[in-house]
Amino acid sequence: MAGVTVPSGAGVSVAVLEPVSGERAVYGDAAFDTASIVKVDILAALLLQAQDAGRGLTGAEQAYATKMIENSDNTSATELWHTIGRAAGLDAANERFGLTGTSGGEGGLWGLTQTTAADQLVLLRQVFGADSKLSAASRAYVQGLMEGVEADQRWGVSAAARGGSWALKNGWLPRSTTGLWDVNSIGRVTVDGTGYLVAVLSKGTGTLEQGITLVEAAAGAALAAFTAT
Template sequence: MEPVTSSSAAGRKRLPAKVMASVAVPSGAKVSAAVLDLESGASAAYGEDTFDTASIVKVDILATLLLRAQDAGRRLTATERAYATKMIENSDNASATALWHAIGRAEGLDAANERFGLSATSGGDGDLWGLTRTTAADQLVLLQQVFGAQSLLSAASRTYVQGLMEGVEADQRWGVSAAAVGSSWALKNGWMPRSATGLWDVNSIGRVTVDGAGLLVAVLSKGTVSQAEGISLVEAAAKAAVAGFASAS
């Protein structure tokens, strides 16, 4: 993968291509990764491709729901909270569909994302929220709304989403967490086979702690022949991106 120059308050830099070159990308597959240091704001991304979100959009759906609730001066209802828990911790699709309708589907998601600062994300048609299109760099913008202090979401809303992302069920604790040093991480994964090709979209976004630093990491992939191959690719890319980011800092 070719490195993409990043810019931030900490200045501009180019991450070493040799770091991501160590990631074995299966023939026909693509992967993109992005990393941001929560303290300095420095960030960088590899690859500029657009990917289907699959279930990582569930974080965006919840962030949108919380923003709309804040605008209305209300808390989430008990039903909304139940759906949110199942949607994030268990990746329950029926709960995601219920909240997708609650936020106004793609129109509601896109409106919130414009406010959040996402510029390359568009909601899926109809009830196809998993076909929302996004980039790794845009997912960092979303993660900053969840984990950063400069956010449209209140501290209570951010803490709520973070807690759910820390509590994903055991069989979903893969992905960007592979780049963490220790057990401090919060994530949401997404995975789905494409009916037309049988190939998989496998994605992972979240926060990891490395040498005491909080890093936001997003890795998106498409075109692997199985979910397992996609998971291996995402985890290898997350590790390489974090290592390359650290070496360039």
């Protein structure tokens, strides 16, 4: 990360896991606003609750889930946030998933859920790993949506895939209190046939574009530590 340029006043944290070997590295342990990356967590919580109830998702829930992940639709996220029981439901699911540094946003403010890059790796392992509280069908469902995000949202950790496959969810939020941006990206990328789980969180950039540049540079630098020969 020494070669990554971080704008003055901004902050960044990144975590990478190679699931087969278990090799893992984390840079930074601060908590960040999730912005829209929490939508993966909301969907994971919904699927866990549905499994507990012995049911599949309703047609309405599936429609909301698709729009929430593929299009990052906020109205759909709010609907499912209330369905899972807001922060209490998210936190209960995350306790079972093994997240220890994430807390749901107050009231309807799901985008202000607090998390760490290390915790996002734990969540990604629930989505992409076989050792998960989520069933194989639930995992495949989330993965499929993360592989199908709309074209203008295909930035972030995917930049580190170097032409390989990817599945991701990004989040971006201008903070009204400061005018600065939260920009985050989580997902799985495949480089030279090996899959990696990657989470990058950032805050304090002056523009969305600066945030995207920072997130992509951090993801590339982090993956280089695993793939350099």
